[in-house]
Each structure stands twice: as C-alpha cells, then as structure tokens.
Amino acid sequence: MKKLRVLLCLIFAAVFVPWGAACKKTDESAPAFYELRLAYNPETRTLTGEETFAYENRRDSAPAELKFNLYPNAYREDAVYKPVSESMETSAYYAGKSYGKIEILGVEGGGEWAIEGEDCNLLCVSLLSPLQTGERVTLKISFVATLPAANHRFGVSEHAVNLGNFYPILCGIYGNEFYENVYASEGDPFVSDCADYDVSLTLPENYAVAASGREISAATGENGLKTCRYEGKNMRDFAFVCSEKFKVAECKAKTSKNATAAVKYYYIDDAEPQKTLGAAREALEYYSESYGAYPYGTYSVAQTGFCYGGMEYPALSFLAAGLAEEEKIYATAHETAHQWWYALVGSNAVEEAWQDEGAAEYSAACFFGEYKQYGIDKETLIRSAEREYHAYYDVYSRVFHGTDTRMSRPLGDYAGDYEYRAIAYDKGLMLFSALEKSVGKKTVEKALRAYVKACAYKIAAPADPVAAFERSGVDVSGLFASFLNGEAIV
Template sequence: MLIVLSKKKFLKLFIVLFLLFSIITCFEKIDLQAFKGEKKDNLNSYTINASFDDKLKNLSCNQNIVYVNNTQNNLNELYFHIYPNAFSKEEYAPFVKSELKEAYPNGFSEGHIKIKSILSNKAKLNYSISGEKEDILMVKLNKELKPSEKIDVYIEYDVKLPNSIGRFGYGDNTINITNWYPIACVYDERGWNKKGYEKIGDPFYSNISDFDVSINIPNKYKIASTGIIKSKKKENNRNIFKVDAKNVRDFAFILSDKFTILSTNIKDTNIYSYFFDEKYGKEALEVAKDSLVVFNDLFGKYPYKTYSVVESDFFIGGMEYPNLVMIDKGLYDQNSKFYLEYVVAHETAHQWWYSLVGNDEISEPWLDEALTEYSTILYFEQKYGKEVKDRLIKNMKVRTITKQSKHIFKSTTEFDNSIDYSLCVYSKGALMIDNIRKKVGDDVFFDTLRKYYNENIYKNVTSSQFMNMWEEEGVDTEKIMNGNN
C-alpha cells in the first residue's frame, strides 16, 4: 500500500517536495524476460459462493476450504482470520484516530462477519472467536490432522459491510469487498500467526491458494476482481459471475454501477482500468501497462492473465491485492497527475513484492514496502531517465533527514503513527536498497533481484533471507542496515 495521510496533508507535502519535479516524456521498448517460476504443490483451496444484498450491504456466503497440513506437526485445530470483525466496534476500527472522519465520512458504521455453522464431512465442528478485535476464528477438528493430510472445512457466514471508504466497505461510488472471507492463518516456524487487523500498515500475511468463487450481484453493477471471470449468467435482474483464481495470495473484488472500463494487453496479460473520469482512466491504464513492461524486464515475468487498476472510494492512496489494485479517486485529477502515476506504479510493483513473493507484513513490513518503493523509483528511472531517479532519491533523503535515529526493521505495531511508518519503512527502506545497488553495481543488483524473484515466487520470505542474499554478493548488510554507506 502507498499511504496518503489526508488530502490536505498530502497536497502540502506534495507541493513542497515535488515543486521542482518535471517529467521528461520518453518511452522505451523492453523485451520481456523468460519466466522461470513454478507452481507450489499442496495448496489450500477455497470454493466460495457469495450473494450480495444491495439494500442491506450484506453478503450471504458459504465456502469450502480444502486445508492441507504443510507443517511437520499434527494439528488439532485450525485458525482463520475473520477480518470484518475489526470493523464491528469503533474502538476496533483499523484506522488511527485522526483518520476516523475520513474513513467514516457519515459517522461510524458497523461491519462484521457472523459465523452460522462449520462442518466437516457433514459433522459439526466446534469453534470459538478470539483476538483483541474478535477477528480470529479457531476451528476444533474432530480428529488430528497429520502432516500432508487434507481436510474439508465448510463454513456458512454472513458479512456486513460498513459505510467506510477504507479497504473494506462502501462509499458513494464503489463497494470494496476485500479481506472479507475466513482465510487460513499462516503456520510457520513460529507456529500459528494470529495477529489482528492493525491500524498502521498492511496487517496481512497469507499463503498462496487456489480460489473458485461464485459472485451473485444486482445486474446494475460492474465487477473488478482477482482472477479470471470464466462465465456470467443472468438470473432475475442479477448476474452470477464464476471466477477462477489460481496461485494467488488473496481474493478481492470491487463493485460499482458507475464504472467505465478500458483495456489493453502485453503478451499474455490483459490490463484493465476501471474509472469514472475517462481522461485519467486512460492515464492509469497507460501507467499500468508501462509498469508491467518495466517490472517484467527488471524482475521476471508477471505470470497472471489479468491485472486491474480500479478507481475507488478509498482515502489512503493505493492498496494492492492479487491481480487488482485500489486507487483513491481523489488522485484522478490534474492537480494529482504525478501522484496518480506514482501510486499506480507503486501498487503495480506490489504484484511482485507481496502478491508473488510474500512476507509477514506485520512483523516485517519493510520487506515488501521498501522494495516496492524502490521499484517505483526504478519505473521512473526506466521511463524518464536517471536524472528523474536522482531527483526522487534526493527528495527521499530530504524527507527522512529527521528520521536518522529510527530504523526500518520494526513491526507495524512499533510505529507511533503513519507518518513515521511511511518515512521509515518506505523512504528509508528504499534508500537502503539504493545503497545496496551502489555497492554491488547494476549487473549484480538486477541479476540478484531476478534470482530472488524466481526462487521465491509463490512463497513467503523473511528479512534474513533477503539480507543473506546480498551478503553472498559481498555486501556488509549490518553496515547498510545501520545507515552507513
């Protein structure tokens, strides 16, 4: 995610930092690199049926999860995130206090998930809900699940969307249905990761899975979605979409009765822009295309068939999901033209760093955000030249000059506010990666990033893995981490 703290704060910061910035128009033809990633075996799979009630802003859902025990331990229970419950009370809401009025322009509005029943092989399973925000679902298994064994877990539930213009909820133009279904917590060397929906950063950590989703909506709505829409069936003034999403980390969709849609493509990927203003919708589409071309060449091929950039009721800037990104509709105007390009490029880079190469975004938020932020700089360097890249790096140094005492290797919960989080995790992190590039040179730098991508696609990585990779290339990572060149 790329954070915009508020329109007023952003415009003041933008005017100061980018007054001297001038964009040099230049386009380069770039050949795509061969893709070497392979599909991970033994994925969890989700089959979900969701029907949307437009009046109540409610989803009626059932889903079957085929859960695979990819651990070395016998499991007696499974844990799932049920993120909508973080919106059930104002004190739970995943926004810092200063953002509440922007997040809830009509006042606080409740959202939640109601679990109705959980079964396995038609037998009831006991369950409980825990966590500081009541957003963790524990399902007790009737028998021990051994390593490599699978189990089907069937869940019926309802989801109430809040009138909120954050990631999850609805505004005047869009209905943002993200982080909405029970998704399995990651079990790694630390055990179950049951962290809640935090107020700062992107509080998500998930494994690659397969999704087969049926979405039943009123026919006035157009839909932007993770995955590929395989079919559309009309039924009683409603449309039923069958969506297939293989090898993705999450599943999200956005609805609007106001969308205009444009598309283009690069080789194996169809690119879509969903928007309300044609001029800037076209610009967003071109940036998405240019970004995919640049990152395909620099890091390795984007393996999915679709990618969508969606203008949304979303006040925080931009947010990434597999095959789909949300962009604040406030950026689709002349005064925000540069930042629209910056945010679209940033969220596109997240398709590599988060969507394909994943990590624990709560414990180690810098790992995807710093690399994504630096990838955004690389986009501008490739498209407009080294002079523009140097200006952006210089601006980052100016922004972080007062943050020299704060290191970037902290969890989201250790930051006091979104400003410190953004400056340290994004800007200081990107500067650290630029220092690594200077140390190893361009050939080694880009070869190593391509290797990192190809070896870790569809996996989750850690900071240690990332730093060890550079140590093998002779970088004193401890010195770099401490901010010394």
C-alpha cells in the same frame, strides 16, 4: 513512495534471527483451496458467503485445529484495534463513523468452533483428529459480513464497493504454528499463504466487477442479478471492487517471451484513462523483464473511494479516486510493483513492513527512471524520501528526545501514519538506493530476480533478500543489518 555513511560493525547473524523458515522449494500447487459462493445486497450492505475450504497438511506437525483471520471484525464499534487512525477518520468515514463485522453462522466438517483472539479476530476450528502429514481436511464455513460506509479496504466507499480482506482466511503458518495478529491502522496487517480459488459473486446486474483472478463465466438471471465466477491459482488473497459507475479501458501486456496478461482499468473519473492504463501496462512489462514474469493472466486497476493512495491484492490494485495526475500515475506504478513484492513474494507485513514497501518504492523509482514520459524523476523521488525521513528524524528527536529508526518492528510499535511512512516507505527506498550505490543497479536487479526465483509463492524471511544478494556475488549483510536495526547514519 546524497551521501550515505553506514556503520558496518554489526554481526549479521545476531540481527537476522529468522521468525520464519527461509524460502524452500515445495510442491508448486497450493496446499489450500477456497471455494467461495458470495451474494452482495447493496440495500443492507451485507455479503452472504458459503466458504468451502480444503487443506492438505504439508508440514511435519499434526495440527489439531485450524485458525482463520476474521479481518472484518476490526470494523466493529467495540473493536480494540481500529482499522482507521484518528488522522484518517475524516477521509475514511465520509458520512460519519460507520461499522462493520463478520458473523460466522456455522462450520461443518470439523469439531467445535469458536470466535477467539485478542479482538474477536480469529475463528478457531478443532479437527475431528489431528491432521497428519499428507492428509486433507475440508471445512464448510457459512458467514454474513456487514460492510461499513467507509473509504477503506472493506467498505462501501463513496464510489464503489471495496471487498478486501472480507472472508475467513487461514492464518499464515510458520514452522508448526499459526501466525496470529490483530489489526493495525498503520500499514497492511495481513499475513497469508498462497492458495487456489474458485469464487462466484452474485450482485445487481448494473454493477461492473474488478476482481482478483480470471473470469470464467458470467450469467444474468431474470431477477436483475448476475453471477460472475472467477478462478485464481497460487494467490495470496482474493478481492473485489464493484461499482455501478465503472467505465473500463483495456489492453494486453507482454509479460514474458510467450505470454501476455489482460490489463483492465476500471475508472470513475479520469480525464486520461488511456494514460493510466498505459502506466499499468508498462509497469507490468518493466517489472516482468526486470524481476521475472508476472504470474497471472489478468491484472486490474480499480479506481475507488480509498483514504490512502492505493492498496494491493493479487492481480488487483485499488487506486484512490481524486488523486492528482502525478500521484495517480505514481500510485499505479507502486501498487503494480506489489504484484512482485507481496503477491508473488510474500513477507510478514506485520513485523517487516519495509520488505515489501521498500522494494515496491524502489521498483517504482526504477520504472520512472526508464519511462521518462511520465515526468517523474527517479533521483527526485530518492531525494524526496531522504528529505521526508530526515524531517521525521528531526521532529521526533526534538519532541520525544530520541528517534526509533529501526525498520524491523511490528506495526503496533509505530506512533502513527507519519512514522510508519517515514520508516517503511522513505527509509525503505533509501535502503535499496544505498544498495544500488554500493553494488550497482544491474547487481540489485540480478539479486531481486534471484529473490523472486527462490521465494515465489512463499513467505520470505528478512534474511532471504540478503541471501539473494549473496547468490549474486555480493555481501551486503552489514548494510542491511545497519538499516534494519536503526544503526545506519543517514
């Protein structure tokens, strides 16, 4: 997704004031468990759900309530924070503006509950008593979600049904507080902790389903419906793409010395599906060798209607239909890299979008540097990022008489998609390219492996990748600081 001069006079400690705790070793099992029983009705574009949520408190505090994100409410007609920017509305709303929402029908197992938040974006459930450390609570949440007709994460697209960020999901927890945020049309406005999942989806039998997690059963009833059941361990989220048009290509990827993953490509219109499948397999194998074994037993790439190039979820990537061949292969490699930088190692994508996007851009560039048969050159990608970033810098300097080049900033601070891409993607790649020029590719790879080892299944703070470089024997704190604070001269 040249020459570089960096100002190294900043004080690192003043820059990296952590908003969240650094990565620490904790119990390997997830503290949260979601059991989702779902039914999709294509005639009404509705998803009916019963969610059983079990949570063990492993914090030092004793929360008196639990807070869940209600991302589908961003698609309401009267939503304040829209999911689609004006520049992308034509691509997203293929049949004119369309709206969606999530309605909470009831909550059992707790006290009072209410829809709160700045934009009806939170479900707040009071507990019968404060949850002490080591105690567990189980809630049952009934809901109905209405999908918009939209080429977006959550919507009935032109080609498939996209079920991303569709259910009440516990807000990420930092220290003793829930992290609350509204939606944003730029970037990926999601922060969540890993959990275990048991999910079943009932829908018409002619739909093929690409899912996060491993399918453990599938049964067809006499009413023309089928129910597919999946499980997922230590996953940051759970998503589906469903379509009557899917064809499926599949293979195996070697993810460690003794492990493989089943790789599936669900496609609608692809002249060379084996090439796309091969790119997904080879990317999965390359990243496993470079950064640590892919942790899940399955990985699916699903071609669908989507107004951007792709979107990542644990063990599942959306791939926009209609991409040119090179764009499709690149998006496949980029989204696959997010299985490490987002799914495995989490970060605050609302405030530090560079942390996963920059790492994914760099990882994809390294992949193409090794797999030259795809005709995408690593150095060309880096030069292209530099050109795009410099063009952004020049335009904003002339128009706004100044350019905000900080990488550490919330999504709401970006003026639009153009600025977001220039900072999170282009400058993100430039940051990791500068690191490679400074300490060498092998050291960067070693540091990223250390980063994964320390922060797998956690939410990493901005200081954590820097600490990983330090453990690898190099001090790059000044370089990181100058990029993130906007002080680097590039």
